[in-house]
Amino acid sequence: MSQTEAVATGTEFVAYEYTTVRADRDLESLYRDAYRNFGWVAEGYATTMPGTGAVTLKFKRDRRVKNRALVLELQRKCQHALDSIASLERSKTTTATAAAVGTGIVGSAFLAGSVFSLEADLTALSIVLGAVGLIGWLVGYLAHGRVKAKKTAQVTPLIDQQYDVVYETGEQAAHLLA
Numbered sequence: 001m002s003q004t005e006a007v008a009t010g011t012e013f014v015a016y017e018y019t020t021v022r023a024d025r026d027l028e029s030l031y032r033d034a035y036r037n038f039g040w041v042a043e044g045y046a047t048t049m050p051g052t053g054a055v056t057l058k059f060k061r062d063r064r065v066k067n068r069a070l071v072l073e074l075q076r077k078c079q080h081a082l083d084s085i086a087s088l089e090r091s092k093t094t095t096a097t098a099a100a101v102g103t104g105i106v107g108s109a110f111l112a113g114s115v116f117s118l119e120a121d122l123t124a125l126s127i128v129l130g131a132v133g134l135i136g137w138l139v140g141y142l143a144h145g146r147v148k149a150k151k152t153a154q155v156t157p158l159i160d161q162q163y164d165v166v167y168e169t170g171e172q173a174a175h176l177l178a
Contacts, residue, residue, distance in 0.1 A: 016063065018058065018060045019059050020058050021058075023086070024053055024089070024090075027082070028057070030085075034166050037169075038074070038173045039173075041059060042058070043060045066176060074169045074172055078165070085163065089159065092155060095147055096147040096148035096151060097144065099140075100140045100141065100144035101140070103136055103139050104136065104137055107140060109133070110132045110136055111130060112133075114128075114129035114133055
């Protein structure tokens with residue numbers, strides 16, 4: 001992902017390294033701030049695949065950074081924390097959607113049974129199965145909100161811990177680069 005380019009500016013030679021980072025649009029400013037602490041300067045910005053909610057950020061920095069090995073290790077730790085934050089944020093809606101879809105599919109199965117019962121002239125059974133199917137759909141809708149709230153409460157402390165890691169590594173890197 002990184003490449004090096006040499007740029008001659010007057011009498012001073014500067015070798016830059018470049019990196020490209022893909023981030024969720026909601027976390028873009030966090031990524032920009034975090035990478036700035038490691039000596040990176042935002043150089044470009046591009047959206048990636050419309051509808052994905054992701055952006056591509058381009059950064060550059062002077063290769064001759066102080067304490068390079070320590071800064072790189074802190075950057076890896078920070079990147080891992082950023083990836084964890086993104087994953088935990090996605091898990092809030094993924095779990096809720098899975099619960100709602102699963103319940104909706106069960107409700108749809110009851111509705112299909114209702115249609116087949118109606119075709120077999122079992123009207124009373126058809127009405128019962130249809131009602132259960134519609135209730136299944138309603139439960140799926142309501143389950144989404146409840147599961148999302150429960151999952152959010154569950155992962156919020158974990159997300160906060162990862163934010164702390166991002167801030168601590170950024171602070172340490174900024175002190176090393178100063």
